[in-house]
Amino acid sequence: MARVRKKVTIRDVAEEAGVSLQTVSRVVNGGPNVRPQLRDKVQSAIDRLGYVPSLAAQRMSGSRSYIILAINDRERTLADWRERMGTDWVDQMLLGGILTCSKHGYRMMVELVDTHSDHVERELGAALSALQPDGVILTPPHSENQLITDLLAVRGIPFARIGSDAPGAGIRLTMGDEGAAHLATTRLAELGHRRIAMIAGPAQYSLSGWRIKGWRRALAEAGLPHEGLLEVGDFGYESGARAARALLTRNPDCTAIIASSDQMALAALEVARERGLEVPRDLSLISFDNTPIVRFTQPPLTAIDQPIAETVARAVEQLIARSPDADDSAVIEVAAALVERASTAPAPVKTPEHG
Amino acid sequence: MARVRKKVTIRDVAEEAGVSLQTVSRVVNGGPNVRPQLRDKVQSAIDRLGYVPSLAAQRMSGSRSYIILAINDRERTLADWRERMGTDWVDQMLLGGILTCSKHGYRMMVELVDTHSDHVERELGAALSALQPDGVILTPPHSENQLITDLLAVRGIPFARIGSDAPGAGIRLTMGDEGAAHLATTRLAELGHRRIAMIAGPAQYSLSGWRIKGWRRALAEAGLPHEGLLEVGDFGYESGARAARALLTRNPDCTAIIASSDQMALAALEVARERGLEVPRDLSLISFDNTPIVRFTQPPLTAIDQPIAETVARAVEQLIARSPDADDSAVIEVAAALVERASTAPAPVKTPEHG
DNA sequence: ACAAGTCTTGAGAACGCTCTCAAGATGCGC
DNA sequence: GCGCATCTTGAGAGCGTTCTCAAGACTTGT
Numbered sequence: 001m002a003r004v005r006k007k008v009t010i011r012d013v014a015e016e017a018g019v020s021l022q023t024v025s026r027v028v029n030g031g032p033n034v035r036p037q038l039r040d041k042v043q044s045a046i047d048r049l050g051y052v053p054s055l056a057a058q059r060m061s062g063s064r065s066y067i068i069l070a071i072n073d074r075e076r077t078l079a080d081w082r083e084r085m086g087t088d089w090v091d092q093m094l095l096g097g098i099l100t101c102s103k104h105g106y107r108m109m110v111e112l113v114d115t116h117s118d119h120v121e122r123e124l125g126a127a128l129s130a131l132q133p134d135g136v137i138l139t140p141p142h143s144e145n146q147l148i149t150d151l152l153a154v155r156g157i158p159f160a161r162i163g164s165d166a167p168g169a170g171i172r173l174t175m176g177d178e179g180a181a182h183l184a185t186t187r188l189a190e191l192g193h194r195r196i197a198m199i200a201g202p203a204q205y206s207l208s209g210w211r212i213k214g215w216r217r218a219l220a221e222a223g224l225p226h227e228g229l230l231e232v233g234d235f236g237y238e239s240g241a242r243a244a245r246a247l248l249t250r251n252p253d254c255t256a257i258i259a260s261s262d263q264m265a266l267a268a269l270e271v272a273r274e275r276g277l278e279v280p281r282d283l284s285l286i287s288f289d290n291t292p293i294v295r296f297t298q299p300p301l302t303a304i305d306q307p308i309a310e311t312v313a314r315a316v317e318q319l320i321a322r323s324p325d326a327d328d329s330a331v332i333e334v335a336a337a338l339v340e341r342a343s344t345a346p347a348p349v350k351t352p353e354h355g
Numbered sequence: 356m357a358r359v360r361k362k363v364t365i366r367d368v369a370e371e372a373g374v375s376l377q378t379v380s381r382v383v384n385g386g387p388n389v390r391p392q393l394r395d396k397v398q399s400a401i402d403r404l405g406y407v408p409s410l411a412a413q414r415m416s417g418s419r420s421y422i423i424l425a426i427n428d429r430e431r432t433l434a435d436w437r438e439r440m441g442t443d444w445v446d447q448m449l450l451g452g453i454l455t456c457s458k459h460g461y462r463m464m465v466e467l468v469d470t471h472s473d474h475v476e477r478e479l480g481a482a483l484s485a486l487q488p489d490g491v492i493l494t495p496p497h498s499e500n501q502l503i504t505d506l507l508a509v510r511g512i513p514f515a516r517i518g519s520d521a522p523g524a525g526i527r528l529t530m531g532d533e534g535a536a537h538l539a540t541t542r543l544a545e546l547g548h549r550r551i552a553m554i555a556g557p558a559q560y561s562l563s564g565w566r567i568k569g570w571r572r573a574l575a576e577a578g579l580p581h582e583g584l585l586e587v588g589d590f591g592y593e594s595g596a597r598a599a600r601a602l603l604t605r606n607p608d609c610t611a612i613i614a615s616s617d618q619m620a621l622a623a624l625e626v627a628r629e630r631g632l633e634v635p636r637d638l639s640l641i642s643f644d645n646t647p648i649v650r651f652t653q654p655p656l657t658a659i660d661q662p663i664a665e666t667v668a669r670a671v672e673q674l675i676a677r678s679p680d681a682d683d684s685a686v687i688e689v690a691a692a693l694v695e696r697a698s699t700a701p702a703p704v705k706t707p708e709h710g
Numbered sequence: 711a712c713a714a715g716t717c718t719t720g721a722g723a724a725c726g727c728t729c730t731c732a733a734g735a736t737g738c739g740c
Numbered sequence: 741g742c743g744c745a746t747c748t749t750g751a752g753a754g755c756g757t758t759c760t761c762a763a764g765a766c767t768t769g770t
Contacts, residue, residue, distance in 0.1 A: 007484070009726055020750045025728060033748055050477075052484035056414035057726035060755045065411065081450040081664070084443075084647045091446055094465060095436040107486070109464060110449060122405075129363070129407035131462070266651055292439045292646075296621055298653030309436070364756055375720045380758060388718055412756035415725045717766070724759075729752100736747070 008051045017045035028053055055107070059132060066106045068316055069133035070097055071124070071142050074112035076235070085237065085263055088291040089139060089308060096309035097137070100316040108316070109133070113142065120147050128155060135159060135319030137312060138170075140205050158322050160315035163207050165331045171318045172331040173311050177207045180304045180336040181214030184258050184286045187338060189222040192347035193256040193284060197229040199243040199268065201260040208232075211260055211288070229254065233264045240264025244271040255347045256284040262291045265301055269343075280345035290339055299342035307334045363406045372400035383408055410462070414487060421461045423671055424488035425452055426479070426497050429467035431590070440592065440618055443646040444494060444663060451664030452492070455671040463671070464488070468497065475502050483510060490514060490674030492667060493525075495560050513677050515670035518562050520686045526673045527686040528666050532562045535659045535691040536569030539613050539641045542693060544577040547702035548611040548639060552584040554598040554623065556615040563587075566615055566643070584609065588619045595619025599626040610702045611639040617646045620656055624698075635700035645694055654697035662689050 013024045019042060026034050027042040028051075034042075045051075059065040070093050077090060090110060097108040111127050113120060128136075128151075136159040142148050143161035152159045153169045160171040181198075188196050198215045201208035212230065219226045231247050233239035240259060244267055247254060259265035265287030269279055277283045279299060287294060287303045294301035311334045318332070368379045374397060381389050382397040383406075389397075400406075414420040425448050432445060445465060452463040466482050468475060483491075483506075491514040497503055498516035507514045508524045515526040536553075543551050553570045556563035567585065574581045586602050588594030595618055602609060603626065614620035620642030624634055632638045634654060642649060642658045649656035666689045673687070 007487075007726090010728095011726080021727080022729095022750055023748090026749090029728085033746095035748070038748085050480060050484075052481045054414075054487060054726060055485045056411040056420065056487065057755095058728075059409075059411035060415050060726075060757090061728040062755090063728085078450070078454075081446060084645070084650065088439075090449060091436060094445060095433070098465065098467060099433075107464060109462060110453065112453060125405060126407045129405075130410045132362075132409060132411065290439070293648050293651050295439065296648050297651050362756090365758095366756080376757080377720055377759095378718090381719090384758085388716095390718070393718085409756055412725095413758075415727090415756070416758040417725090418758085712770090713768105715766105715768080717764105719762105719764080721762085722760090725757090727755090729754080731753105732749105732751085734747105734749080736745105738743100738745080740742090 007054075008049045010051070010053065013042070013045050013049055013051045016049055017042045064134050065132045067131055067133040068097065068101055068106055068108050068135045068137065068319060069127065069131060070094075070108055070110050070137040070139070070312070071113050071148075072110065072139050073142065074114045075116065077112055079236070088289065092308035093137070093139070093312050096312035097316055100313040101320075104316075104320050106134070106316070106320060113148075115141055115145060120145065121151055124148060124151060128152075128157065133157065135316075135322070137315050137319070138162060138164075140164070140207060144204070144206060158319050160319055162311055162315060163205070166206065169328070171315065171322075171328050173315055173318075174207075174210075174331055174333050175306050175308070175311055176333050176336045177210035178214035178217075180288070180306075180338070181211040181258065182218045183214075183338050184304055185215045185218035186222065187340075188256045188258070188284060188286065188344065189218065189224060191256075191284065191344065194224055194347065195229065195251055195254040196224065196256045196258065197231070197247045197251065197254050199231050199233050199240060199247070199257060199259045199264050202232065202234050208260060211258075215258060233260070235261040235263060237263045237267045240267030241271055244268035248272075248275060248277075255282070256344075257286075259285070259287045262287045262289040262294050262301070262303065265303070266293065266297065269297060269301070280343050282348055284345055284347070285343040286338075295341070302341045302344040303339050305337045305339050307336060310334050362409075363404045365406070365408065368397070368400050368404055368406045371404060372397045419489050420487045422486055422488040423452065423456055423461055423463050423490045423492065423674060424482065424486055425449075425463055425465050425492045425494070425667070426468050426503075427465065427494050428497065429469045430471065432467055434591070443644065447663035448492070448494070448667050451667035452671055455668040456675075459672075459675050461489070461671070461675060468503075470496055470500060475500065476506060479503060479506060483507075483512065488512065490671070490677070492670050492674070493517060493519075495519070495562060499559070499561055513674050513681075515674055517666055517670060518560070521561065524683070526670065526677075526681075526683050528670055529562075529565075529686055529688050530661050530663070530666055531688050531691045532565035533569035533572075535643070535661075535693070536566040536613065537573045538569075538693050539659055540570045540573035541577065542695075543611045543613070543639060543641065543699065544573065544579060546611075546639065546699065549579055549702065550584065550606055550609040551579065551611045551613065552586070552602045552606065552609050554586050554588050554595060554602070554612060554614045554619050557587065557589050563615060566613075570613060588615070590616040590618060592618045592622045595622030596626055599623035603627075603630060603632075610637070611699075612641075614640070614642045617642045617644040617649050617656070617658065620658070621648065621652065624652060624656070635698050637703055639700055639702070640698040641693075649696070657696045657699040658694050660692045660694050662691060665689050 010024050014021045101108045138161045140163040143164035162173050200212050231243035233243045257268050272279050272283050287301050290303040290305040294303050365379050369376045456463040493516045495518040498519035517528050555567050586598035588598045612623050627634050627638050642656050645658040645660040649658050
């Protein structure tokens, strides 16, 4: 019949240690100007009582809420979840966010917001009012939504924009999209491929443009053409299938495809299978994202690893450590890596003997 | 130069509407006994000002915090995240949790707690003190951790135990593990398989036992043996590979395996490939979890769909709607389904002509 | 029309913490 | 050893809400 133990408050600690509330508060928050001897005494009282300050009360009186809010696209997230496509964005955001937050005594909350809705302002506004987060992390395509960034700026809430280098307020972080696309394309060119296609993401994502740019630049450097080798999808499976079909129909000589998402790469893989093309013998394939899925496809896909977790972790750190007069002019870039698996191989020999 | 707009508080609304704070509070919380006319007046003031109550302040004064805390195993979660194995638990918890919470004006937070640690009490206790959640959702293996359930009971925090039917405090929810294993086994027996093996999960998870039970029962009903056909893994890939090797070495005549996790099934698939066994021609495979991965393996795996999102949603609803004198004697069961894909087929014909 | 309810509204305390500011203790220069 | 600056501690207000409780308005039965 254990009694419901009363909550331990700062007052209890103060009494236990025989000091004022203020002193306990200072010790808890690592404030300066407390004699070591007193500090130890208070700390031991805290330990003895198992005191942990209430987040809500801290938020009420202090200037911080110790909450970082991560915003993701609701529509896309839900679709991916429902269809079990394994977005990985939310997973990776949590991986990077939760751990980094808790390291600094913060908490991370995830909010799903619909970009396409006219209610963005109301939805996000409500979340901000209710939670009063100390910082907000925006992922594409929200990172470039003026409505959202304005709202945050007006409210004076620090925010980080992942996947955006557009000028404006907020900490900007990118994952080296152009460089990654360049790397992937160059790798394919080195393998002897001459017709390297790209299935890009939608135009409203800046990163789609960066990837196209990196691909084009690599092609140009290798003296290869890009005409007719670009298709645009919406990151989803169906759009990837459509794009792959269009690409292979239009370019029978295409031997390599870079897809701007794992789902579209998966679709391309399936389309290749449909057409009797064997990956990687007849067609090489590189995808972006490197979600868990691509390790277990047949063949496992070579992929650009988007360091989402690390980027979010960096964003959290920036937001927490942020000084009011911080300078956000520099764009933080977290490098992506190319993970080579079995979907890439040297280009097939042109007009082989048995042709 | 947009000024930082001052926060809209309940006081502003009260002034705007010309009523007391209390009346606004009643309207906001849908309290009874407010004249419709006044209610409308207040509501319009709320809309006009865009007022949203502060969660922290609500927590401070009221009895509720509007926070539901979902607890997941840290070690396993991190390992899965880092290795990009696609746990899906956290994803699915969020899917079910976030949506259901927000439907009721609640928020969901995810906490990763280490079961194996001696610090469970400290870690979880700190989270509870800081957040003061209105409810906690426990997932395996935490659902059966006495230290944790005791802690919650002592603090008087309602909690739900997913994947546990052990008697004791808390709302209990299961996902029909025994029935699902029975269903999968029966299905394989119907396909003509006579040697149906199982790679079970670790014993400290009750659901491992349930699945074994369902498998045994189905075998008994079909008049099939179970001796030597059981191996135990830890849900991870490596353990699955070990188990599959042991199983196939010991039982060359085994033609079907049920794996208690997608990762172990993936491993079994790989081991079959190593041994020159073709799935499903030579070996049928059914996995538990139905994470995104299994749709894209070659062949796609037949799997038991564990309705995690729905179960968590149910748990959230129970916790929110919970009355103090609630009766938790009934175990809520959310049914799992068998999703048939291409990893199951009729048993190979015994001693075929070309043998 | 009057007593005894019920409905509606509001006033003020309380929640647990940090902020500001003031007072006492301690150190320094001469 | 005195005045001044600095370090250390504490007192009290305030954050935005809901709680309790009381007062006034409105019903109803007779």
